Amino acid sequence: MDGYAVRAADTFGASEADPARLSVAGTVHAGEEPAVEVTAGRAVVVSTGAVMPPGADAVVKVEATTEADGGDAVDVRTSVAPGTAVMLAGADIAAGSRAIGPGTKLTAREIGVLSALGVGSVRVRGAPTVGIISTGDELVRPGDPLDSAAGQIHDVNSHTIAAAVEAAGGEPVVYPHAGDDYAEMERLLVESAADCDLVLSSGSTSASAVDVIYRVAEERGDLLLHGVAVKPGKPMLVGEIEGTAYVGLPGYPVSALTIFRVFVAPVVREAAGRGQPEPTVVTGEMARQERSAEGRRRLLPVGLVEDGAGDRLVYPVDKGSGATTSLVDADGTVTVPADTAYVAAGDSVDVALFAPDARAPRVLAVGEDDPLFSRVLDDVARPRFLPVGTREGLRRLREGVPDVVVVAGPATPDGDAVSLGGWTREWGIVVPAGNPAGVDSVADLVDRDLGLVNRARGSGLRRCFDDAIAALAAERPASRRALTDAIDGYELTTTAHESPARKVAAGDADAGLGLAATAASLDLGFVPLGTQSVTVVAAPDRVDKPGVRDLAAALDDCGGLAAPLEGIDPQ
Template structure:
């Protein structure tokens, strides 16, 4: 009998938030040194225990006077007063300002007894005993060319904040400004809201910690979720605690989860939450705590768990529970569910408000069809066109398992379950992954290429989606990106502005020493060699297909017959290096690739021709600053292609 857990009744997003809201995540408040308080939230009101400043203080360099002694003074008829001494910041006054006298003061100095105002030094002249301008020695008298009123240029004791006054209230987040005020009050430690302690457990026998050796033949992958979710916890105001991986074994899972529950306010796990026979985590929650819900009507992220885990009790015998939330295993799903449901709960427990810039309004750059009967949390990117309109919003959805979506997307758009289609230009609300998200200066799509990587390094904050030449042109036609990079021949005419480019040599890549003695395309067609190809959107794939067409014409046959003879023609890999790495790993005898890649990875290369690589801009974006900057770099691409094997300038760059 199967122990598979079925998702029969999916909770609504509102029900999921209600279930999470019922969990107790809030820790007790604590007192921390002021030096460690930045970013924390005050748990109690702080009142001023002293006056700030604690004395009447000169607010500029000049002379302390009795204001009435300056009445009527001006440029034509200055008032003259005897100088009786000086007071500097940090020193107690040793002089008294009597009628007809003054004292030199520096900014921050204690006002001497008898003085009630300061005249700035720029409105005075030093005089000697004869009433003439002084010669640089200490003057006897000072001439004042302006009158002042009592209190001018003086900060009275308590003028900043008076003893007993409310300084900061509970719930205040401590930034450098608040820490400065507390320092002025002499506070060296403050009561703050506790940080929710969040234990993170990634589950799955296939996971390996980053930095450890990986065995792809066993299906091992690096653990993305532990560090990603830990960073999200810290950003939301919690304290993350990473635990060892848990395999798909009940006893191991129970041991780790209960340990985390004993030590943390909230336990987050990722993986082992889907309806699979090997998934055991829901059983641990049901048997060692309380399962509040299993499954939420959202995409991605349906297999979410919410519940409580029993703690094993302290020395007094009392036991409580720790909150528990199970996230999906795929990184995009895990982060999306965390941002949408979990981070707000952590912020609330830590006393931190939702960031003011957590959402932005934008307009869809193209239409998007949808209709699955559950809320879709659609990853999207933003492009600020700087024309006064709302940012352009475009979908970035490679699937829940694609980690690159984490950096290629800026946030999510929540699509209502009843929405079947989002129109191009439709206004949408984007919930940002972080308030620090900054839209790219330039959005490019198309072919991947070593010289292009160098070009992008020269731009400030670009974003490039390597979707292939064919798909890049389609997206350029649809009006989403600024530029598309196209390699090789194309069968699609798209209105665009050619900015420049280069030429690269392409062909067949074989292991070092060419053990199969591959001499050309005929070797791939006529011999039983394992081949690895590029996807149909790739410019390399198009050039390879054109070469097959030419060979078919030469042999008076069809391309389809030649394709049938190529073992692995349909085996495709995404990036320009991927076929070469398949060859190096021994998974293929020959692959399509670039001379530069073969050289860099110490493989042999059999040339089949050259390809032009052209950067094309959308006509209405050609004058954008980032696009003109890119065009300038392409005027002379010599340094872009310097040292790249098989690369040369194309005809557009020739003088």
């Protein structure tokens, strides 16, 4: 401490009322060798970290002293025991003690100990290099344009698996993706086997005519295993290529990442010296029944939500292995044994989290997709929104899973849901810019030869459209069915609110059901048919969740959006 090095015995009996006066014999700063000794009745000024001068056996902190004689002496107002405020050499770590063992993860704290020991460098486990090869003629690199008509899709797995490899402590090496050509696949696999400690491919693992990867593995190495009884992820290869370990991951992103996480990440972690933390597991109550019984062990992706009492509910998020949104809408997995027919609502289940810091979103919203609501969510921390439409949203609210539902009129929530805010939006028919066909009304869609793209049955927009058709049917009069049969494309539905407008923009349709805001944002023409209310309602027992309160506050603010959306009026 900053203060005075003394002989403790000289302070015995000293107090505020009766301080002990000592003469000041000199100073020792931190980092200098003491040039002065402490003898009886004398003190030496020391700063924190200074070496104790010979003769001294204790330090009195400066706050317990008063300078005297213009600095030539000091009054010590307390008594100290020998050893007070003195740190002995070796008291922290002594020579010969074990400081840090092999296999220890070096965090700031271990680096502190190594620094204190004067260790400037230390041998660490190297990161294993992991080669990553996505396969498939249909793959295009993210950022490059797609030919959707040819079924091209972006290569999801390369960068996803690379990120997962990095998180596990490996060093990913992403190779250009391979087509389904034997020679090319062989060249890439052999090259990566020479360069890397482990080779991963994804896709091309099922036994169809164009699948060649397993033949490469068999001819240039050894195939030890083909297929595991796990869903998602059944088609998995394990083997070696030219002596290098090889794992063939399935092509579907959810399957690929699941197989990587379950079977490959532990190996990469071990090679990287990261040890094997068990996956972080939390327990929760299943919010609704999930059927299973696939004959293979299922790793069911699930989302988490906290109910009003702070208890954790678990709900399945299974949109199929091909849907990448399953990845971000889920927080972890529940393992369902191969022989289990279903997990019942109310069952207590263990959720293996995707990451130790994975948590339930602060607010879980479901229901109608709406551009203004999307913007509002940007002002809320850690929300999750599942665009399932108004009808399905209300169903889930009754099931007790979501905190909040976005309801587009004319549907209304049950009486006890609490409104957090709402607005009206203008809906109608989206047409090409300038409305070249002169579309004017629902009747035009019935009577003229116009190709429409509709919305899915559960959406609020569709319900408004169907009400308008019913009104036209009553007016003529005609059967509702006769009118819808006469609309070309009435059954051509899309699940997302912008899709019909985008079909119009692409020239694939003459008209699409949509919002004024969407038409404006895509520079398309718009035939208004009506306005529709959008209300955000909360389950009564969730109103006080912090995330729900944040959402309510953000909705209150949405009248002040910098650029209000066309055709949307905050109420």
